[in-house]
Every structure is written in structure tokens, then in C-alpha cells.
Amino acid sequence: MRADRLVSLVLLLRQHGRLSAPALARELEVSTRTVLRDIEALSAAGVPVYAERGRHGGFALLPGSRTELPGLNHDEALALLVAGSRRGAQAFGLGSALASAMRKVVDALPENHRATAAGAARRLLIDPETDLLSRRTAAEEVPDTTVAEVRRAVFAGHKLRIHYATVDQAPTWRTVDPIGLVTVHNQGYLLATRSGADRTYRLSRILAAEVLAEPAQRPDRVDLDRTWQERSTQFRTGGDQITVLVRVDPERREYLVGTALAVHPEGVDADGRLRLEVIFQDRRHAEWALWQLGTNAEALTPQWLRDSLRDRAAAIVTCYGPEF
Template sequence: MRASRLVSLLLLLQNRGRMTAAQLAAELEVSVRTVYRDTEALAAAGVPLYGDAGHAGGYQLVDGYRTRLTGLTSDEAEALFLSGLPGPAAALGLGPVLAAAQLKVRAALPSELRTHADRIRSRFHLDAPGWYADADPVPFLEQVADAVWRGLVLHVRYRRWKEPTDVDRRLEPYGLVLKAGRWYVVAGPGPRTYRVDQILQLTPSGEEFSIPEGFDLASHWQRAQDDFHARLYQAEALVRLSPRGAERLTGPAARALAETGAEEPDGWIRAVLPVESLDHAHRAFLELGAEIEVLAPVELRAQLADTASKLAALYVE
């Protein structure tokens, strides 16, 4: 366990440069005292590592020192090759780069790990887009990606859902996100999220910008998703579900079922489920047929009862 941690500490310093003991402890999920012991062990083993005291201090390797030691385990090698998404990489113009990188990593692996990596690549394929929909053309994706890499402002003509639909925007692209087969760019000021396939025109600029200090793309995206769901599901429905109906729930409804569900004597489950609106809930609950009974709100119960009556009338012989 300690050997693996020492390798991780060494690679952190190699890739990030100077780091404080507190930063290393946070990354490695150990105490600062453990970091002190580990750095002493590396120095005693001949690793050219030194530390400076003071507010601007920290540990770092002697300039120019590099290690070829990767410390890759079998599972890590498999995960590395599993993480490569050829489709998105090609869309970003990085297909040849990804292929070349994987070849180099594969060549550097010991024969046993190379076999594991080849097995993963031959048995698993990741396909990001969803079913039942053709991929939308994204003609400006490479230009947006280039602006992200280089930190350059973009001037775009963008189509949104509300009037006026076509608007001009100045974007400072902080990063790209691929969600369910669709590309989004998170851009300042704001930041705000834009669908890349809704960019109608794009004009690059030579103007540079700086990403705000402390901004983390993954954390921002998670917060944005949480906020979206909080704004999306602003109503609730009290329902009874058969065991089969409960199994068919997905997403926020399934999570709400796990949190609020209570089994009744007949085996059905009473729960409070989030809904976007009465109309949306009406459509969604109809898909469950007789596996769900809505108890409240009364307007939704009446709407479903009316639909059920009309359906029954259609099939009366």
C-alpha cells in the first residue's frame, strides 16, 4: 500500500510541480505527517526531491528529473484503455492523437498488462449517444474546442428556445462537456451553458481571456445539473405503485421512491414523486398503465381518470 502511495506522490510532483504538504495530503487522502515521512523515504532512496519552508514553500523535484515509473496496475491499465472514446475524440479532431497516445502507452506496458489492455479494447465499446435519435450535426465543434485549448474569445450567432431566437453572443469558452451524445460549451461571462449544435455562425478572435481562479469544470457541471433538476421538478404527486411499476421508475422518480417509499399491506408502495407539471406527469404516468394509482393532486387524478374512461370507451364492443 505504501509503495503505491510513494509512486503516486512522485508522479504528482512530476506532473504538477511544486506542491505543499497539505496539498499532497489532500490528494493522497493521508495526514500531513504521513507526507513528511513519505518525502523523507523518497529522498533517502535517492529521488532528487527537496522542500522549501514558508508560505510559498512546498516540495518539488529537481528541474529536469523525470521518472519512467508509472506504477500502473492491471486494473489501471484496463481502465485507461476503456476510457478512450474514439467517437468524441474524432469529433474534436483528436482521433489520430488518441490512437497515437494509446499505441505509445501500449508499447510501454509490460506484456501482462498489454494483454489485459488488449482484452478490454476487444470486449468493451463505449457509445455515448442515446437511442432513437440521429446525432445532430455540430459543424463548429472543432473551432470551439480550439478556442477552449487556446483560451480565445468567440463571437457567435446562437439559436435559443425563446424569442428572439437568434442572438449574438460573446463567449469565453471555459470547457466542453459531452452529455448523452450532445456537446455543450460552458462559457463566460456567467458562466452559462450553450449547446454547440445551436451555434449558427462563429467568428474566432485573437482576444485572450482567463478562466476565473478556482473554476472547476466538473464541479460546475454537477452544480448546474443539480440546479436544473431542482428547477425542473417543482411539483409532487402522491402515488401508489405496484412492485412492477416501481421497478420501471428511473432517474429522479426512482431516487424519490427509494427515499419516500413505504410498502403497504397489499404489496403496493406509497411514495411522493417529483413531477415537472400536471401535463408532463399525466403523460409519464400513463406509460405505467394500471401499475400506478395517483392519490394527489386531485387535478392529476381526475385527468388520468378521464383519460382512462375515454380509453375504455374506445375498446367497448
């Protein structure tokens, strides 16, 4: 909305002192022409904004009054800024709204708290886009219009019609009763029921969404944390689970524990390798996990898994082996 954008523009100028039109456009996610129109509107409304010419010019505000929150101490302000740095809002399509809210919080702080809190927040990094091995952990892309409809249905308590694409299947339309939204490792999920049965949908697989007028069939109160834990447990204990007897190097045990559903120790072999009974979600999960460990682990049983890993290794040798 334009009113919110005008407020954000004023707050940006208050915090930065002077900004060029392109810089304002990037912050507000609009065009430079829109920024110039907004500047004209602010001037016409009596806001003391003026332009500075030259290479380092831009737009700035004359010194003016600001609303302060004297009851907000440094640690409270820091907590808000750190919370605002988390990317969960991106998964729910609230990134721009969160940035605007954080600008308002910073602007409302007393002068002595504003500088110290903002400086301290810059020294804390929450959920970076890559880990120490340079693996990207960026959030999945979800169209703002789609996730906005999902949010609206969750908050309004109305039924939701979604066009959902499951793995290896054509997208289909389905009507669900939304319960809540969850973000885990930068992936957003919709918790819902469908015909009374629990369902969990990944937001990135919702291609389109439409809020219906009919009220959703759901409890008035919900404990999302408990609900998520229950569904996670159900997911881990369901499906065609596979039990594998594995010999693994001791230093790679933690990796195996981290990727498997469960690990039961069996003992230690004469060469120092651990012998473990490992439970995986299904055949594909077992093949993937053991393949990642390479020669640091050996699947002893079942035989089909040994055959599969051998055939995969043979295919690699054929691909990269010498030509005769």
C-alpha cells in the first residue's frame, strides 16, 4: 500500500540521513520513477524532504521530531533486531513487511539505544545462506501472491483450495482446512486437514491458492509446536522402513546418526569399525545415505542394498575408467 511505502521512505531517510533515488527504490522494491512520485507527494503534504545535487547527492530530511519508546531498553531492542534478521518471514512471504517493521522499530528507539542496538545486531548472524562447507541453505522460492492467499486462509479460518504438485505426479486441485504455517531450515509448510485426515504441504509446491468463503473445520486453539512434533514422528515411523546392518568408521558414526531414523549399536569389530543396526525411511533413503559415506561404511545386509551400491560403483568406474 502506498501509505505504508511513504512511511517507510521517511524512516529510511531518518535512519540513513541521505539516500539516492535508486537506493530508495532498491530498499522499497519499487521503480525509481515511483520513488520520485512519492517524494513529490511527501513534499506536497508538508514533509520537510529536500534534494541535494551532485555526485554524492540524494534526498534527505530536515531535522525533525520523532516518536520514541523510552521503555525499550538496549537488550529488548537487540532481541527485536535479531528476530528480524531470521529468514522465516521469507518463507511466509513477509520479507518486505518485516523489513518495514524493523525500520519502524529502529526509528522509534531513543537516540542512545538506536546506535548501540543496531551496531550490536550487525555482529550477530542468524541462519546464513551457506554453512561451513559452502552448501547453500537458501529458502525456497514461493510466489508472494500464492503465499499471501495461504496466510489469509490460515488467519481467517476459511477453507483453502490449492493447486498442489506432489513428486512425480501431475498437479491437482484439492480443498483443505488450514491449521497453521511452519518453517524448518528455510522451507515453509502448511499444516492442514483434508476430509478430516492430517496433511502437510510444502509451500513451494503450491502452484496457486484460493481462499473460500466456507469456514474451515478446525479447533479454535492449536499448539503448533506439538502438532509439528506429532506429524514429524508420524512421518519418521511411517512408510516402508528399511533395517540395514552396517560397518562404519567411528569418525563417521555421527553422520550416520544424523541421517538415519534410528541407530542401534551392535558392537565393535576387530579392525575398530563399529557394527550398527540402522533404520532408514525407505530403500532410496538407505541407498543415498550409504553412498554418501563411500568406503567409510559397508552395508552387510540386506543383499539387495549391497548389490545396488556395487552396481552404482561399477557404473562410475565404467564412466571414468581407462579406455581399452
